[in-house]
Amino acid sequence: MSGILEGRVAIVTGAGRGLGREHALELARQGAKVVVNDLGTTLDGAGNSVGPAQEVVDLIRAAGGEAVANGADIADFAQAGELVAQAVSEFGRLDILVNNAGFVRDRMLVNAEESEWDAVIRVHLKGHFAPLRHASAYWRNEAKEGRMPVARVINTSSGAGLQGSVGQAAYAAAKGGIASLTLVAAQELGRYGVAVNAIAPSARTRMTEGPFADAMAAPEEGFDRMNPANVSPIVAWLASPDCSVTGRVLEIEGGRLCLEEGWNHGPVRELDRRWEAAEVGDAVREMEAEGARPEPVYGA
Known part of the structure; x- marks a missing residue:
């Protein structure tokens, strides 16, 4: 296998299914050696199994690539x-980190449980920080x-984190935090030859099968805009030496790329x-009338 990532070594988290699976397969197609990480839990976080990661490893090896689970x-x-x-021990180096793993606990804010909030922040936000911290060192x-x-480094934010999403307070907060983490990491790690960017993908995965099922459904014919494989070529380029940008967030849906301005x-x-205090109101109302209108919150 050869391509724009020939000889490079990548970690992809949450790579047993969905977006992460497609990222791992695409990076391998482009020549990367891949560590396929996946805890192998159910969507609600129960249990664990190396099976999903190993299945992706087997696919990569069958196509002539190199991968470990x-x-x-x-x-x-x-x-x-x-x-x-x-x-580093398996392949002698590390060049690419794709932080993708995540899950959801969708609730309206008034019904959200503390444990659900903690779980989402832990998996998404700390789950980006911890691998990034060790890779950075x-x-x-x-x-x-x-x-x-x-x-x-390619982090995974979301439109929910950039524009907000009704019923997803914890998820939106975590994904917004990931976008900010990307900005800081890009500035701090540039001196060590590291470019750090994030994607905000729209794709059909286990996480979107519930409230967004209709919007994510595959068309009977024509271009399937929600196929998760659409996102992975962008990730492959961001992972390549040719990537000349850092500290940016790219929104991806089907064949549409949007550079987010934040x-x-x-x-x-x-x-x-x-x-x-009495004069603040008029000033704020004037500024609001002059300024750009914010993007609508998803589900509003």
Whole structure:
């Protein structure tokens, strides 16, 4: 197998099913050696099995590629470190980290349980931080030893994190946090040869089979915009040495790419003194009228 990732080594988390599976297969098609990570749980987080990861490994090997399975809980700090260590021990290096693993606990805010909030933040946000932290330490050491990396990180945000989504407070908060984490990591790790970007994909996966099932359904004919395989070529390019951007978020749906612009400073009102409470309202209303309208919240 050869392509734009020839000779590179990648970790893909949550790669047993859905988007992660397609990412792992595409990276392998492009020549990467892949550590296929998946805890193998049900959608509600029950149980674990290396089976889904191993199935993807078997597909990659059958096509002539190189891959190994990993069943680590990527939100466990120590296990995330072992995941990075496995890539280096198996293949001699690490060039690419695709943070993809996640799950949902959809609730309206007034019905959300503390345990559900904690679980979603843990899997998504800490599950991005922990592998990234260990991979970053590896790349920093490589740079200090005179082996400057050409490393790439692809995080997974969501439209829910960028625009908000009714009934998904925890998920939206975690995905928004991932977008911000991407900005910081890009600035901090650039000195070590690491580019860090994020995607916000729309695709048919286990997580979208519930409330978004109708919107995600495959068409009877024509281009299937919600096929998760549509997203993976973008991930492959972001993982390549040719990737010349960092600190950006790309929204992907079918054949549509959108460069997200995020928070920007808008209209300003400034005094050379402290504001009086009674005068704030008029100033804010004027600025709101002048500024760009925010994107609608999903489900609003």
